[in-house]
Amino acid sequence: MIYADNAATTRMSKTAKKALTEMMDGVWGNPSSLYVHGQKAREALEEAREKIAAAIGAEPREIIFTSGGSEADNQAIRSAAEIGKQKGKTHILSSTIEHHAVLHTLERLQKEGFEVELLPVSEKGMIRPEQVAEAIREDTCLVTVMYANNEIGTIQPIAEIGNICREKQVLFHTDAVQAIGHIPVNVREDQVDLLSASAHKFHGPKGIGFLYARKGVRLTSLIEGGAQERGKRAGTENVPAAAAMAAALEEAVARMPETAARLTAVRDRLIRGLGQIPHAALNGDAERRLPGNVNFCFEGIEGESLLLLLDDRGICASSGSACTSGSLDPSHVLLAIGRVHDVAHGSLRLSIGEDITDAEADQIIRDVKEVVAYLRGFSPIWRDLMAGKKPFIL
Amino acid sequence: MALYSEKVMDHFRNPRNVGFLEDANGVGEVGNAKCGDIMKMYLKIEDDIVRDVKFETFGCGSAIASSSMATELIKGQPVSEVRKLTNKAVAEALDGLPDYKMHCSVLAEEAIQAALEDYENRTNR
Numbered sequence: 001m002i003y004a005d006n007a008a009t010t011r012m013s014k015t016a017k018k019a020l021t022e023m024m025d026g027v028w029g030n031p032s033s034l035y036v037h038g039q040k041a042r043e044a045l046e047e048a049r050e051k052i053a054a055a056i057g058a059e060p061r062e063i064i065f066t067s068g069g070s071e072a073d074n075q076a077i078r079s080a081a082e083i084g085k086q087k088g089k090t091h092i093l094s095s096t097i098e099h100h101a102v103l104h105t106l107e108r109l110q111k112e113g114f115e116v117e118l119l120p121v122s123e124k125g126m127i128r129p130e131q132v133a134e135a136i137r138e139d140t141c142l143v144t145v146m147y148a149n150n151e152i153g154t155i156q157p158i159a160e161i162g163n164i165c166r167e168k169q170v171l172f173h174t175d176a177v178q179a180i181g182h183i184p185v186n187v188r189e190d191q192v193d194l195l196s197a198s199a200h201k202f203h204g205p206k207g208i209g210f211l212y213a214r215k216g217v218r219l220t221s222l223i224e225g226g227a228q229e230r231g232k233r234a235g236t237e238n239v240p241a242a243a244a245m246a247a248a249l250e251e252a253v254a255r256m257p258e259t260a261a262r263l264t265a266v267r268d269r270l271i272r273g274l275g276q277i278p279h280a281a282l283n284g285d286a287e288r289r290l291p292g293n294v295n296f297c298f299e300g301i302e303g304e305s306l307l308l309l310l311d312d313r314g315i316c317a318s319s320g321s322a323c324t325s326g327s328l329d330p331s332h333v334l335l336a337i338g339r340v341h342d343v344a345h346g347s348l349r350l351s352i353g354e355d356i357t358d359a360e361a362d363q364i365i366r367d368v369k370e371v372v373a374y375l376r377g378f379s380p381i382w383r384d385l386m387a388g389k390k391p392f393i394l
Numbered sequence: 395m396a397l398y399s400e401k402v403m404d405h406f407r408n409p410r411n412v413g414f415l416e417d418a419n420g421v422g423e424v425g426n427a428k429c430g431d432i433m434k435m436y437l438k439i440e441d442d443i444v445r446d447v448k449f450e451t452f453g454c455g456s457a458i459a460s461s462s463m464a465t466e467l468i469k470g471q472p473v474s475e476v477r478k479l480t481n482k483a484v485a486e487a488l489d490g491l492p493d494y495k496m497h498c499s500v501l502a503e504e505a506i507q508a509a510l511e512d513y514e515n516r517t518n519r
Contacts, residue, residue, distance in 0.1 A: 302430055304454035308397075308406065321454070322430045330430065342427035378412045380434040380450040381427060 002360045005316045006201075006292055007150050007178060007351035012244070013203035019247035020205060023240035031237050032228065041239045048239075048246035052210055055253045056195070057186035064211050064219070064229040065242050069177035069198030070101035071222065072211035075233075076194040077105045077144060079213070079220040080171045081114060084141020090114045091140045095127050096336040097154075098146050101196075102175055103332075106144075119145075123338045124285040125152045129160035136168050143172050147179035147195075151320055151333040151349055152284030153293025155183060162191030171217065177201055177209075181252035182290055183260065193217050199241070204248035208241035259354045263291035266352055266361050270294045273365030277372055279385075281394045283334060283347065294350040295320075297339055299394045300382035301346045301375040303330075309371045315364055320347040342381065343393050398455060399489035405459035410466050413448045419516060422508025425501050431457045433505040435465070439513050442473045449505070456488075456495040457502075463487050464502035473513075479506055 003011070012020075023044060029035075031042040046060065053060040066072045077092075084090060094106055096118045106116045119131050127145055136143065143165050148155045158174055165172035173194035179185055181202025187195055194217060198209035213219050225234025252259070267289075271282055274296050283295040298306070303319030310317055320331025322345060329335070330344035339347075350364065376382040384390050396403065415436035425431040431453035438446035447469050449461040464484050468476045481499035485491045491499060 300452065302453050302457075305406070305458055308403075308455045312407065341430070345427070345430040378409070378450045379452040380423060380432050381452045383414070383450060 002315045002356070002364060004350040004352050004356070004364065005318050006353045007349065008318060009200045009206065010203045010353060012200075012205055013248050013251060015251045016199075016204050016244040016248040020240045020244035023243045027239060027243075031239060032226065044243050045237055045239050048242040051246035051250050055249045056180070056212060057188045058212050059215065061230075062187075062212055062215055064213065064233050065237055066196075066209050066211050066233060067207055068209040069099075069175065069196050069201070072196030072198070072209050073099065073101040073173075073175050074105050075211055075219060075222050076173045076196055076213070077102065077109070077142065078222065079218065080142035080144075080173060080194065081109050082220045083171065083218060084114075087141070089139045089141035091137050092116045093119060093132065093135050093140055093143045095119045095121060095145050095156075097121050097125060097149055097152075097333045098144070099150055099175055099177065102144055102146070121154075121336055124288075125149060125154035125283070125333070125337045126285060126288065127156050127161070129157050129164055132161050133164045133168075136164070136170055140168075140170050143170055145172075145174060147174045147176035147185065148183065148290050149284070149333060150178045151331055152295045152337065153178075153290035153351075154284045155179070155288045155290065158192065159190045165193075166191040178290060181249055182256070182292065184256065187212055187214070199245035199248060202248055202252045204245040205241045208238055208245050210245070255354075260291040263352060263354060263356075266356055266358065267291060267294055269358065269361050270350060270352070270364060273362070274368055277369055279392050279394045280372075281343075283337060283339070290351075292352045294352070296348050297334070297343045297394060298346045298348065298372045299343055299392060300379045300385055301372055303345055303347050305375055306346070306348055306368075306371055309374070310367060313367045313371075315367060318349045318351070320349065321345045340393060397492070398459070399491075401463075401487070401489040402456055402459040402491065405462040405488065406455045409449075409458055409462040411448050411462065411469065412450070414450060415446060415448045418448075418509075420509040420511075420513025422505050422510070422512055424504040424508055425453070427452065430454065431498065431501055433457065433461050433501050435461075435505040435509040437506075437509045437513055439473060444468050444471055444473070444476055453498065453501075454495070456491050456498040459488055460484050460491070460498040460502040461505070464499075464506055468506060473510065476506065476510060479503055 029037040029041040180197040195212040200206040279299040303321030334344040418436035420437035423434040481503040485499040
């Protein structure tokens, strides 16, 4: 099997698994208990917090553990909205290509009376810092722009946006779920106030993530209960998962230069190879792009059938077609970068991991070429395109 | 567990009657690219019998499988029988489709009915 869907989830690293099982075996006490067995768990939890803080340039007390990226996004946005509301500020700025954890939280806030403005992106999927500067108003309480996009891999100018927000004294949140552990992130340099991350995207376990909240940014609890996480996130902490997340992140950060260089080389090999397919186009920016992300649209075919046939050939990938989302609309990200419906349905996302070989990349290129040609062979759209009955878009 | 039944996967992997008919006397195309499914049916009808049928489909696995199964169900059948073909029959013959994919079987039914209509329009002229 060639696993090329690391943006969906990653396999746990040996280091993370070791940390997880060691904690489960030996340090299974409740960190809130006062006896030594409990306090050992407290120590392990705080050690995990320190490692995570160090990996992103934060202080340990600025990190709280959550169930994952979605919860962190929800809590960050709700907290900023609450702070804004108390000051009479109810305008929120975001982008059209955010993850649904952000977009759906914003939709909910809109129903509660907030005004949400989604900034359009360029055809490469980029936000310009000036767009943010121009759109910020007196009553803006939050800017939330994702660090790197989960579908098309574009890396936004976060430090520039952070600088603008800091100058204008507006809270800035970034969903960094796809970025953390893959590209360098430093919350001080980027001037970020709130940041969300998820462990299973960087070879940690599922069901855990973290929220960074700059000192002084008051968080609102989504889950009420005990006083865990300084009263901001109730529920007994998942110490083994936190320790495993920290171990995974520490390892990912230590290896990042090497991994990113290798992934970027294979990524570009894939982009070159798939780019040879006629009437195909790369989605997203070729340069400002996550090291492991490849995303193409192939005209005349539909993504789900492409995925199923690739699965038959042992390749795990993903698509932004409607059929893979369970709705009639294809990916909102592909539509936002200007891909029309016909073309957006024929998308393929490959998100490669560091263990991929050049031979596997070449295998992917061969298989995608064959499958695309096969599906085009009985596609009525392709027939019309080839017959000149309608113009090619790509 | 897989997304689809074995039957669906069989018809998806090895679609029957796939392609295009030069001498079709009834052609029907339904769906639109916006929703991500287009089906085109080519019928060759002689003496009120569907002598040959081919299809072309742009769409997901279940759309391709539904087209394929629908062509199997009508090949060699009298027009009066073909007219009775329902999407339910197509879905049942495939050992079922996930709820949100039932519209694929509807498209298959509609494509065939559209091709029949085209045939009737041509012959009644």
